[in-house]
Amino acid sequence: MGRERIEAAFARAKGESRAALVTYLMAGDPSLEESFKALCALRDNGADIIELGAPFTDPMADGPAIQRAGLRALANGTKLTDVLALAARFRKDDQTTPLILMGYANPIHSMGYEAFAKAAAEVGIDGTIIVDLPPEEDAGLREIYRPLGLSVIRLATPTTDEARAAKVADGASGFIYFVAVTGVTGAGSADPAAIAGKVAMVRRVSGLPVCVGFGVKNGAQAAEMAKIADGVVVGSAFVEKAQDAHETGKFETAAPAMGELAGELRRALAGVAKG
Amino acid sequence: MDLRNTWDQWPDANGRFGEFGGRYVAETLMPLILDLEREYRAAKQDPAFKAEMDDLWAHYVGRPSPLYFAERLTEHFGGAKIYFKRDELNHTGAHKINNCLGQVLLARRMGKKRIIAETGAGQHGVATATICARFGLDCVVFMGETDVERQKPNVFRMRLLGAQIVPVSSGTGTLKDAMNEALRDWVTNVEDTFYCIGTAAGPHPYPEMVRDFQSIIGKEARAQILEREGRLPDAVMACIGGGSNAIGLFHPFIEDEGVRLIGVEAAGHGIETGEHAAALNGGKPGILHGNRTYLLQTDDGQIIDAHSISAGLDYPGIGPEHAFLRDMGRAEYLSCTDQEALDAFQLCTRLEGIIPALEPSHAIARVGEVAKELGKDGLLILNMCGRGDKDVFSVAKALGVDV
Ligand SMILES: Cc1ncc(COP(=O)(O)O)c(C=O)c1O
Numbered sequence: 001m002g003r004e005r006i007e008a009a010f011a012r013a014k015g016e017s018r019a020a021l022v023t024y025l026m027a028g029d030p031s032l033e034e035s036f037k038a039l040c041a042l043r044d045n046g047a048d049i050i051e052l053g054a055p056f057t058d059p060m061a062d063g064p065a066i067q068r069a070g071l072r073a074l075a076n077g078t079k080l081t082d083v084l085a086l087a088a089r090f091r092k093d094d095q096t097t098p099l100i101l102m103g104y105a106n107p108i109h110s111m112g113y114e115a116f117a118k119a120a121a122e123v124g125i126d127g128t129i130i131v132d133l134p135p136e137e138d139a140g141l142r143e144i145y146r147p148l149g150l151s152v153i154r155l156a157t158p159t160t161d162e163a164r165a166a167k168v169a170d171g172a173s174g175f176i177y178f179v180a181v182t183g184v185t186g187a188g189s190a191d192p193a194a195i196a197g198k199v200a201m202v203r204r205v206s207g208l209p210v211c212v213g214f215g216v217k218n219g220a221q222a223a224e225m226a227k228i229a230d231g232v233v234v235g236s237a238f239v240e241k242a243q244d245a246h247e248t249g250k251f252e253t254a255a256p257a258m259g260e261l262a263g264e265l266r267r268a269l270a271g272v273a274k275g
Numbered sequence: 276m277d278l279r280n281t282w283d284q285w286p287d288a289n290g291r292f293g294e295f296g297g298r299y300v301a302e303t304l305m306p307l308i309l310d311l312e313r314e315y316r317a318a319k320q321d322p323a324f325k326a327e328m329d330d331l332w333a334h335y336v337g338r339p340s341p342l343y344f345a346e347r348l349t350e351h352f353g354g355a356k357i358y359f360k361r362d363e364l365n366h367t368g369a370h371k372i373n374n375c376l377g378q379v380l381l382a383r384r385m386g387k388k389r390i391i392a393e394t395g396a397g398q399h400g401v402a403t404a405t406i407c408a409r410f411g412l413d414c415v416v417f418m419g420e421t422d423v424e425r426q427k428p429n430v431f432r433m434r435l436l437g438a439q440i441v442p443v444s445s446g447t448g449t450l451k452d453a454m455n456e457a458l459r460d461w462v463t464n465v466e467d468t469f470y471c472i473g474t475a476a477g478p479h480p481y482p483e484m485v486r487d488f489q490s491i492i493g494k495e496a497r498a499q500i501l502e503r504e505g506r507l508p509d510a511v512m513a514c515i516g517g518g519s520n521a522i523g524l525f526h527p528f529i530e531d532e533g534v535r536l537i538g539v540e541a542a543g544h545g546i547e548t549g550e551h552a553a554a555l556n557g558g559k560p561g562i563l564h565g566n567r568t569y570l571l572q573t574d575d576g577q578i579i580d581a582h583s584i585s586a587g588l589d590y591p592g593i594g595p596e597h598a599f600l601r602d603m604g605r606a607e608y609l610s611c612t613d614q615e616a617l618d619a620f621q622l623c624t625r626l627e628g629i630i631p632a633l634e635p636s637h638a639i640a641r642v643g644e645v646a647k648e649l650g651k652d653g654l655l656i657l658n659m660c661g662r663g664d665k666d667v668f669s670v671a672k673a674l675g676v677d678v
Contacts, residue, residue: 061462106570107577109562110576132562159304182303
């Protein structure tokens with residue numbers, strides 16, 4: 001499936017004249033069991049695509065919320081193989097919701113690119129976003145992905161000019177993740193007007209749907225972003241629900257709270273008609 | 276192709292030393308490091324840039340540093356003649372300023388007004404704060420909470436120099452976390468900020484650039500030993516944190532096949548205990564902080580905290596050129612425990628009247644064996660890359676003395 005599953009998700013959203021909702025959660029936070037329930041709750045409440053975070057000790061592009069989520073997941077003993085097993089469990093009953101594994105290069109490098117890619121395709125992961133593998137460094141992985149149908153999803157940012165956008169687009173598939181602010185995850189929110197031009201440029205150069213993330217926390221912000229993007233990514237706000245559950249010790253509250261937020265976001269996106 | 280015939284040509288156009296190095300950074304930083312590479316190439320060609328460096332090296336840093344015959348240490352071991360390359364006599368007390376000067380001059384050329392740096396022992400932070408004070412630039416230094424505590428004198432020095440210190444509590448509060456936080460700051464402040472990395476690691480072009488700036492150590496040492504002894508040394512030795520002082524000493528000797536290049540990593544409590552900082556001797560290849568290199572890591576690819584009595588060596592990685600030199604068999608990498616370094620610290624102080632930093636004490640701890648191996652006709656140079664003033668409190672504590 002891979003890439004086709006991602007394309008189908010965008011086609012569905014487009015068919016409903018709305019932007020796609022892309023949600024992020026950290027696998028293993030507050031526990032692997034709760035992450036499974038959260039995946040289902042996100043899907044049931046309208047997430048079109050789910051990014052499954054794989055924890056890393058040194059997440060250099062993440063702000064405090066996702067840093068701490070990763071450390072909690074690691075403290076729970078979450079390994080990359082557990083993240084893959086979680087995807088497999090979800091995929092058993094869900095053939096439609098794309099799963100994108102998001103993380104850093106070293107755990108994947110440690111498992112071996114080949115072994116990882118095969119396992120990822122087998123469990124029903126559709127693509128990956130590896131934050132510290134820019135186009136200059138992912139050629140090896142891309143070769144391995146191609147016959148497996150996995151998508152390499154790349155990032156574009158406010159520092160991306162047109163020449164760079166072409167480099168980012170070359171070999172990418174699925175969608176482009178536009179990072180709305182220069183900064184780490186969970187930082188301040190972006191002004192859609194300020195990035196609208198860049199987003200349009202990246203869409204034109206790449207020919208791919210462009211999803212905007214970083215700093216989008218609630219329905220109102222999501223609705224604003226939806227006006228300029230094909231999809232809206234929300235991450236830290238979901239991770240904060242897991243954090244609340246961890247802090248109160250009531251792990252079972254994580255999935256319902258995440259589901260509720262997904263519902264709010266999806267309703268907000270439904271209110272912004274896209275041509 | 277025999278990679279060994281082209282020692283001097285690394286890194287390649289992609290910033291690789293064989294399989295190591297590269298540019299593993301978030302997309303936000305890619306345009307910045309590509310720009311940095313262009314600017315560095317231009318500066319390297321510009322005689323005015325070199326002239327400004329040379330002038331400040333001579334009159335501000337105090338270069339060339341002497342090459343000193345360590346007579347009593349030589350007698351003590353009864354082997355090869357041991358010379359010290361005295362980079363501890365530099366302004367601010369370590370080799371770090373060689374690199375800071377180069378990078379800050381480059382930052383000025385690029386019109387950047389705000390300099391950020393990570394620091395472990397505080398030596399790179401002090402050197403960066405010093406050059407920023409000299410040029411009236413804003414300076415922000417990221418330092419792990421644990422290190423802020425164990426390197427108090429340097430924290431105060433940096434504040435006196437006008438730098439802002441940001442204690443880093445994320446992760447485990449040591450050098451690797453300080454580097455993460457500096458990268459996060461750089462991702463956030465892309466317009467006006469220059470990241471001055473303190474060792475020969477990080478994404479390309481840093482490993483090359485830092486090596487080039489630190490190579491002044493080896494260039495001087497090579498000329499000095501030829502003048503003093505009329506021949507090249509049999510070995511050159513240096514301690515390894517990220518590897519900047521070592522690569523600075525090694526690089527000008529790299530094509531002299533008869534010169535052994537010997538690095539000494541920090542073995543902490545012993546490599547077998549798992550509590551050490553010896554990435555080459557006790558790690559495996561991986562990706563961190565922008566480059567592929569040897570790293571301390573778990574079977575699942577999570578980074579393991581380093582341990583060393585020396586805050587300057589307390590880093591789970593190593594510069595990619597060392598990973599390359601080691602895999603190609605051009606350089607050798609030994610290790611030394613906390614206790615051996617403490618013993619060497621005292622030995623050198625007593626015999627030579629030079630209080631070494633704990634970092635070069637690691638190299639001193641292995642110098643006796645190498646000197647004996649080379650025999651009386653042998654000749655070796657050890658990089659005295661820092662002085663021990665900053666360490667007297669932690670050494671006193673380790674020796675159970677109240678000061
Ligand atoms: C005196 C001294 N030597 C060595 C080091 C280690 O760094 P490198 O291996 O880059 O020379 C440090 C780092 O702080 C230092 O202060």
